[in-house]
Amino acid sequence: MSAARFAKIVGTGSALPRNVVSNAALAEKLAAQGVETSDSWIVERTGIRQRHIAALEVTSSELGTQAALAALQAAGMQAKDIDLIICATSTPDFVFPSTACLIQAKLGVAGGAAFDVQAVCSGFAYAMATADAYIRTGLANNALVIGSEVFSRILDWNDRTTCVLFGDGAGAVVLAASESPGILASRLHADGSQQHILRTAGNVCSGAIVGHPFLTMDGQAVFKLAVRVLDEVAREVVTAAGMQLEQIDWLIPHQANVRILSATAKKLGLPESKTIVTVDQHANTSAASIPLALDLAVRDGRIRPGHHVLMEGVGGGFTWGAVLARM
Known part of the structure; x- marks a missing residue:
């Protein structure tokens, strides 16, 4: 009988654009175009204090490549060791080819599978659940899982209810086949009937933009749904792993809003001291937010080998999901 096969996180990495925009700087810029906001208004409602904004020439594939290289270095591996690349993004460089294929080319490797997943902030x-399945079934041995976004490209800078919320960045992990448990359980869900509360409802047709090209959101509806489903999916994945919530060392929710993070931890009965929070520094970076927070906490020593880390996201679609990992 062959030994059990698991997918284990062996390296993490991240990449952030150089341009850091504080709330005060953003408020000044918006005031010049007649949009009123302030540092205190943004902090009170979201917990965000700054965000990174990519220069026009910096793409999701560029940020994703930087994060991937950092993760490979942390894993002590080279790009040629990777036989699967999955990139989670809602802001790809092109309609096609996929951002994952562009990252593969920038890494200088070819032959392994490479594709994008689009579940917005989830x-x-x-992507992690998909890579885990590939490795567990022997279809891949070493995978790069990347979340990379340039959400600043799809924001309406005249809408203060959305433009203050988002930032750009990328995070990545290397998953490797292991005989010891790594990814313990994952669960994914969606409810397409809720697509209207958070979306960018535009596309390119015959060389023209059709529909609305900017992000729109019903903030109250998103908050209510997010807190409920994050609680439910966290409990579901912990149960699937045969564990109790008290055994979780760290919670890494999607970094959308500090109020959502606090409400989620409270509903789960987890102290906020166990929640990794980066929304104050990064704002909402969509699919990049969880791996950015994971990498930061690994590198500053909070997350250590053996720790149980619960990662969960919720986003437009409406989608949600969670992954429980033993580091």
Whole structure:
């Protein structure tokens, strides 16, 4: 009988654009175009204090490549060791080819599978669950799982209810086949009937933009749904792993809003001291938010080998999902 096969996180990495925009700087810029906001208004409602904004020439594939290289270095591996690349993004460089294929080319490797997943802010959870399945079934041995976004490209800078919320960045992990448990359980869900509460309802047709090209959101509806489903899917995945919530060392929710993070931890009965929070520094980076937070906490020593880390996301679609990992 062959030994059990698992997917284990062996390296993490991240990449952030150089341009850091504080709330005060953003408020000044918006005021010049007649949009009123302030640092206190943004902090009170979201917990965000700054965000990174990519220069026009910086793409999701560029940020994703930087994060991937950092993760490979942390894993002590080279790009040629990777036989699967999955990139979670809602802001790809092109309609096609996929951002994952562009990252593969920038890494200088070819032959392994490479594709994107599009589940918006749940994208990293979807990508991790997919890579885990590939490795467990022997279809891949070493996978790069990347979340990379340039959400600043799809924001209406005249809408203060959305433009203050988002930032750009990328995070990545290397998953490797292992005989010891790594990814313990994952669960993914969606409800397409809720697509209207958070979306960018535009596309390119015959060389023209059709529909609305900017992000729109019903903030109250998103908050209510997010807190409920994040609680439900966290409990579901912990149960699937045969564990109790008290055994979770760290919770890494999608970094959308500090109020959602606090409400989620409270509903789960987890102290906020166990929640990794980066929304104050990065704002909402969609599919990049979980791997960015994971990498930060690994590198600053909070997350250590043996820790149980619960990662969960919720986003437009409406989608949600969670992954429980033993580091």
